Amino acid sequence: MMLLIGSLTIGLILSLLALGVYISFKVFSFADITTEGSLTLGAAVAAVLIVRGVNPLAATMAGGLAGMAAGCITGLLHTRCGVHALLSGILVMTALYSVNLRVMGRSNIPLMSVKTLPQQAGELGDALFGAGGPVPLWGWTVEREALAGLAGALLVAVLVALLLYLFFKTNLGSAMRATGDNAQMMRAQGIHTGNMLVLGLAISNGLVALAGALLAQFQGFADVQMGIGMLVWGLASVIIGQALVGPSRFGLAIVGAVMGAVLFRLLVAIALRWGLNPNDLKLMTALFVLAALVLPTMLRSLRQRKAVRHA
Amino acid sequence: MLNIKDISKTFNPGTPDEVQAIKHVSLAVPDGAFVVVIGTNGSGKSTLQQLIAGACVPDSGRIELAGEDITRWGEHRRAALIGRVFQNPFSGTAPTLSIIENMALAARRGQRRGLGWLLSGAVRRRLRDRVAELGMGLEDRLDNAIGSLSGGQRQALTLLMAVLQRPSLLLLDEHTAALDPKASDQVIRLTRDIVAREKLTTVMVTHSMHQAAHLGDRLIMMVNGEIRQDLADERKRRVNVEDLLALFEQVRRADRLDASAAELLRSRYV
Ligand SMILES: Nc1ncnc2c1ncn2[C@@H]1O[C@H](COP(=O)(O)OP(=O)(O)OP(=O)(O)O)[C@@H](O)[C@H]1O
């Protein structure tokens, strides 16, 4: 049960990662590897500030803002300096590795002994429902702090998803979706499509960094390696989400991305439980995304070939 | 008023692929005029439209529209003054957005986009009425993705979108070329009605001699990046399809003459 609650909590936090990747990859079809650097950046900035005694909420927000700045840089490299899309992300990600080490001062910052958001959530829970030991839940006993953490993560995920949904319904947000759909059209409608991409990548990496800042607090440390493989992780979540809700408009797709992130995290937990070597995890994730990207077209061409043979 | 003064455009200058697409073209289009542009393939019709729309920058010359010098304006800035419909029905709309969302985006062409809602009840009602005017029954499908429509339906909507905000200039680049004859007729009828009703200044490129003969009040023929013919008023009104075909035949013969003359020179001197 504790394992389930832990996985759900981390899954909900990583849904912010999935939403960020949804914006860059699905809205703009931009495979933005900055994601890996900005996740760590968010964690690094938040961890350092928390250790220095800054309010955890403010520290988390600062982490998110740092991620937005990173996304801006990638976008500007591509739109203003004409750097290839993939390469601009690679450059910023590589630069961020050094930046993150500089920010943290070392490669790992433990957060066990300082007050972080999950602990604050636990205290808030105690204040609301009274303090006490583990609580019974459907025949299991669970730690109060774990429950409070889950509730907090759920709140954050729902809030961010809702805000993103509302944003996509505004003039600006709709113009962003349309720019990803058809940039030529939106230029003819008066949109500076380059700036729109910069804004999109800023929001995307801001969400990713927010995920990083929260992840560090929930797992109890920030590590300079924690971003590695996270773009593919986000892609896997988005792809699962799409499979869950079908090819749909942005509203359901956002819900799908959140559900996909949670489900993927659960699947990973189960796989590890069944004895998957943690070292093989990234290989498995990459293979999964590859299959999800390639299989549909392969199946389609197979079906077509069959149809031709029957004709 | 559109005023093009001596613009030129060369693609890939200084390379073996160098193309002089537009050579010292000047053109003044008074307010309310409807100019139809014809010409051989590769004669620079689309390039001229792109230069006006700001999708590419001229090497020299000036472009003025609605009293402003827009030569240095970016494409998105010029959009405040210019409505466009492209040849490809996929180019003018955002396929995964709904009909009403596409319309509402176009209704704010050239304006700032803030955090207000794209769709309000009032906007919806107003746009619904405009879509209903098309008489295609699309007003009952406003929330369908626009990508699910036929090419003709899309071009009709794109045309409507281009004029939701009255443009100082309407640019049409073979906007019926990708349609079947029936849909093409429908879009052309719509074009004529809208341009006449709103008294729009229009520059329309077409490959159809029938359209060229029957639409507009001025006809321009482009050959090799230059304006070869410019027929206005009475001369334009008298022109028929046969005249235009004869005009093209004349150009072709002249070209062949040029080619054989060049051949003659080469055989003599090289
Ligand atoms: N982006 C570009 N890069 C290089 N050359 C170009 C470019 N756009 C157009 N050209 C060249 O410029 C010339 C004029 O092309 P343009 O598209 O304006 O012709 P057009 O009159 O519209 O022809 P069509 O009737 O086939 O549409 C052609 O030789 C074309 O190959």
Ligand SMILES: [Mg+2]
């Ligand atoms: Mg053309």
